[in-house]
Amino acid sequence: MGSTSLFEDEPDGTQEAIMQATYRALCEHGYAGLTIQRIGDEFPKSKSLLYHHYDGKDALLLEFLSFMLERFEATIPDREHDDARDHLEAILDHALPTDLDSERAEFRAAMVELRAQAATDEAYREHFSRNDRFFRRRLAAVVRRGIEEGVFRDVDPERAAAMMLSAIHGAMQEEATTDTERTAAVRNELRAYVESRLVAPDDESEAIE
Amino acid sequence: MGSTSLFEDEPDGTQEAIMQATYRALCEHGYAGLTIQRIGDEFPKSKSLLYHHYDGKDALLLEFLSFMLERFEATIPDREHDDARDHLEAILDHALPTDLDSERAEFRAAMVELRAQAATDEAYREHFSRNDRFFRRRLAAVVRRGIEEGVFRDVDPERAAAMMLSAIHGAMQEEATTDTERTAAVRNELRAYVESRLVAPDDESEAIE
Structure with missing residues (x-):
């Protein structure tokens, strides 16, 4: 469910910037074509931040799903x-x-x-x-x-x-x-x-x- | 759509035996865990037959889907x-x-x-x-x-x-x-x-x- 106001504003902080990069990479490559590298390509800050925070794309995607669910709930x-x-x-x-x-x-x-x-x-x-x-x-x-x-x-x-x-x-x-x-x-x-x-x-x- | 009578009988020929092996491997491993090797494990005949016939698991699965759709249609x-x-x-x-x-x-x-x-x-x-x-x-x-x-x-x-x-x-x-x-x-x-x-x-x- 849910078409929502997604990322229309500038991200507030690092987590939101990561979520925004994940959103863009997911739209562009789909799940099948997604890699942490490709999320990193959409991420304006240090990519090492991404690699250090997440143990693979699924860990990042699960956090992304929780983040998006909260947004959906609000819309x-x-x-x-x-x-x-x-x-x-x-x-x-x-x-x-x-x-x-x-x-x-x-x-x-x-x-x-x-x-x-x-x-x-x-x-x-x-x-x-x-x-x-x-x-x-x-x-x-x-x-x-x-x-x-x-x-x-x-x-x-x-x-x-x-x-x-x-x-x-x-x-x-x-x-x-x-x-x-x-x-x-x-x-x-x-x-x-x-x-x-x-x-x-x-x-x-x-x-x- | 469809829960159907699937593979209750002995397969008629090689193609049906391959489809039956694919069905079993798919039930057991899901798409994510499926490999031609694992389909081969369910296949009673020469595995080289499988490797020669299909250019990867997706080619085999697409034939499997057509095969199953015909069965669904009939049931x-x-x-x-x-x-x-x-x-x-x-x-x-x-x-x-x-x-x-x-x-x-x-x-x-x-x-x-x-x-x-x-x-x-x-x-x-x-x-x-x-x-x-x-x-x-x-x-x-x-x-x-x-x-x-x-x-x-x-x-x-x-x-x-x-x-x-x-x-x-x-x-x-x-x-x-x-x-x-x-x-x-x-x-x-x-x-x-x-x-x-x-x-x-x-x-x-x-x-x-």
Whole structure:
């Protein structure tokens, strides 16, 4: 999940400069082509700093993933929305944008590669378990709020969140690994799902079973 | 997509024996740990046959993916179902099984790794584009049939298929890359989506707008 404001500002310190270099190298080379050397090429300060701090590219990437997850968390549309339905739709639009510039598209593709490492690497697996738990809970909380407010039907919030998150992940994966762009179709059909499955009929909005 | 009857029989010939060895090695080592040598360890015949035929593990894996796609195509629940809704639900159950033995779970995890190669490798990308096109068309055909028969509402079959396929892919990806099992939740919520979004109300089943 997540197209976000990434590195638009100058980095604040060394750690942020390293993260920014990692982001750029990842966009340019993908996970498969990434090396500490190539991250160093994007790093304005002493490269020996990089070599001393990290025991290989995966150690650096895991720190990068934690750093990015915190940023993602901060950019998810929050409760400024009056209505749980508007809020949920804002999250879906945020998670499945269709106006990605090439850098962000490359970054999302690199994230699909990083996630695949979790199939065989326990540290990546822990990260993505935490990542998914966070986003699933966020989605479930919005659904739960909608139910409490009578805007949504009395569905299982966890189950609805699981399906929406899977559809988001699948669309991101397909976008990164095929020539067929289906992100807009998936987002629009998720909106139709919200309408038909979640939104409570008007005349029942006061007392939903 | 696909948990299928994979290699339950003895292989028919050399090609099938190679594919079977690749399947076993992939389940055991994943993509990251796979080498031609390790495929050779699972291969009962002359290993030099393997080395002569394939220019590295990716050439072999691409042939393996084509081979498996044909098998998957043959095992998707077909039109034996009376009703488009039953047919669609059978496909969803088939794509998101919850009773996977460890070998099949390992295989599905390896497929997530293979798909991630498509983020940077054109040959993998072509394969998965073809793969997704096939499954999306299959799903859309069932939705279209349901609309024609008045069982489903007049939705956009391509868009519905895109969302269902993304949810399936996302659930497979999460299953392979996290500790949290959400496959059953996703499948059940997809069924609820079919019910609320696709299935036509009874009283309108003759003349859906």
